[in-house]
Amino acid sequence: MGRAAELLLTLDRTGGRSLRAQLEAGLREAIRSGRLAPGDRLPSSRTMGADLGLSRGVVQECYEQLTAEGYLVARTGSGTTVSEAAWGSGTPTTVATAAGGTNGPPTMIADFPAGVPDLASAPRRDWAWAVQDVCRTAPNAAFDYGDPLGVPELRETLAAYLRRVRAVDATADQVLVCNGMAQGLSLVLQAVRPGVVACEDPGAIATARAASASSGSAVVAVPVDDLGLDVAALARTPARAVVVTPAHQWPTGVVMAPERRHALLTWAHDRDAVVLEDDYDAEFRYDREPIGTLQGLAPDRVVALGTVSKSLAPALRLGWAVLPRRLVDAVAAAKDTADRGTAAVDQLALARLIGSGRYDRHLRRVRAQYARRRTALVEALATHAPEVDVSGLAAGFHAVASLPEGTDVDVVVARARDRGVGLYSIGLNRSDRSPDPPMLVFGYGNTTVREIQVGIAAVADLLRPVG
Numbered sequence: 001m002g003r004a005a006e007l008l009l010t011l012d013r014t015g016g017r018s019l020r021a022q023l024e025a026g027l028r029e030a031i032r033s034g035r036l037a038p039g040d041r042l043p044s045s046r047t048m049g050a051d052l053g054l055s056r057g058v059v060q061e062c063y064e065q066l067t068a069e070g071y072l073v074a075r076t077g078s079g080t081t082v083s084e085a086a087w088g089s090g091t092p093t094t095v096a097t098a099a100g101g102t103n104g105p106p107t108m109i110a111d112f113p114a115g116v117p118d119l120a121s122a123p124r125r126d127w128a129w130a131v132q133d134v135c136r137t138a139p140n141a142a143f144d145y146g147d148p149l150g151v152p153e154l155r156e157t158l159a160a161y162l163r164r165v166r167a168v169d170a171t172a173d174q175v176l177v178c179n180g181m182a183q184g185l186s187l188v189l190q191a192v193r194p195g196v197v198a199c200e201d202p203g204a205i206a207t208a209r210a211a212s213a214s215s216g217s218a219v220v221a222v223p224v225d226d227l228g229l230d231v232a233a234l235a236r237t238p239a240r241a242v243v244v245t246p247a248h249q250w251p252t253g254v255v256m257a258p259e260r261r262h263a264l265l266t267w268a269h270d271r272d273a274v275v276l277e278d279d280y281d282a283e284f285r286y287d288r289e290p291i292g293t294l295q296g297l298a299p300d301r302v303v304a305l306g307t308v309s310k311s312l313a314p315a316l317r318l319g320w321a322v323l324p325r326r327l328v329d330a331v332a333a334a335k336d337t338a339d340r341g342t343a344a345v346d347q348l349a350l351a352r353l354i355g356s357g358r359y360d361r362h363l364r365r366v367r368a369q370y371a372r373r374r375t376a377l378v379e380a381l382a383t384h385a386p387e388v389d390v391s392g393l394a395a396g397f398h399a400v401a402s403l404p405e406g407t408d409v410d411v412v413v414a415r416a417r418d419r420g421v422g423l424y425s426i427g428l429n430r431s432d433r434s435p436d437p438p439m440l441v442f443g444y445g446n447t448t449v450r451e452i453q454v455g456i457a458a459v460a461d462l463l464r465p466v467g
């Protein structure tokens with residue numbers, strides 16, 4: 001690492017904030033965001049000071065502070081480098097900032113957004129290894145346009161993997177590789193053109209609406225109860241496609257009961273409809289044996305949609321759809337029109353990651369991490385707000401907290417934000433955006449144990465019964 005300019009560090013000399021504080025904050029941010037990676041060497045305090053117009057002593061103090069915090073390591077003779085612990089589970093974590101306040105954005109002490117995996121655990125090294133391996137070994141033909149359905153190596157790997165871990169009934173020729181679940185959903189709906197698409201309520205309603213729009217279809221919301229989707233209510237709609245999350249309902253966490261699964265497949269058969277099974281966080285189960293996919297029970301009726309957005313990182317934009325054979329050509333045509341196929345180097349890298357066992361190793365590591373965070377959330381709520389009922393904990397990295405009757409959940413969310421804690425109402429996932437019954441969806445994937453403990457303690461009084 002050469003000079004301060006390469007780190008994009010700038011200091012504001014007009015405001016009241018000390019230059020040392022700015023330098024510290026800038027370096028922390030560079031490490032958290034990955035611009036400075038473990039092992040990167042920082043400029044000497046003399047060079048950094050000269051670049052930024054600071055005394056060498058100020059830079060030294062700043063390096064000492066960040067060394068004490070664990071971001072940096074100082075070694076005699078080799079200068080100051082970014083600590084290895086500053087990546088992965090030991091990362092001093094990013095706490096997002098919220099807008100507002102009079103002196104700039106207040107610092108969030110804890111944020112609980114649902115659906116975000118631990119970004120500090122994104123498998124940077126494994127991904128870099130896989131991409132490098134592909135670039136070193138793939139034949140020239142791998143860099144040509146390819147089959148819009150995906151590269152054969154990944155389609156084979158995914159079919160075998162999903163057969164093994166998700167009891168999916170698939171061969172490679174049924175697998176589409178796409179840019180995440182959202183694209184898979186949209187392409188299948190373009191191929192099927194069902195006219196009306198049903199989705200779970202609460203559920204991923206905004207995603208279903210966006211995907212349906214591209215096929216000219218309308219969306220109807222169908223209620224979910226504690227057995228999963230209400231199939232009798234579904235049958236009263238004119239839908240010819242339905243988006244479901246049977247293994248871990250999004251966001252309630254309910255597992256679809258066997259009788260509902262059976263009824264859903266009967267409905268699909270009788271209606272000549274397609275079931276879009278969103279298997280979004282299947283990799284992370286804690287209490288139960290894995291729940292097999294619906295697709296495995298009816299491969300001619302069900303599309304299994306998967307993604308690496310939870311298992312690796314959303315930014316990779318990689319997912320798949322396992323298709324009934326009769327839909328393969330139409331979906332391939334839609335994918336060809338959309339983008340001619342997902343980036344082949346990324347596809348090959350994912351195949352290498354899975355094939356080498358690194359994908360499973362990564363999952364084992366992060367699963368243990370999420371289990372610790374889940375325990376921390378349950379314990380913090382039990383200690384500080386025992387009246388709150390927590391559910392949906394069997395899988396994934398979010399839970400649902402039912403608040404005492406009469407709680408105004410929107411007020412709770414607003415007050416918590418004033419205290420620097422990001423809470424999210426389940427109303428965001430309801431078709432009518434209703435805040436009642438009052439529930440919060442607690443995502444804990446990207447929230448450290450410490451943040452969970454401090455964050456829950458800071459808002460516990462808001463979660464207790466009023467009066």
Ligand SMILES: Cc1ncc(COP(=O)(O)O)c(C=O)c1O
Pocket residue numbers: 115179180181182183204245250278280306307308309314318319
């Ligand atoms: C229910 C559900 N399924 C799937 C996904 C992942 O979508 P994608 O693979 O397009 O990132 C999300 C993202 O948050 C989600 O909430």
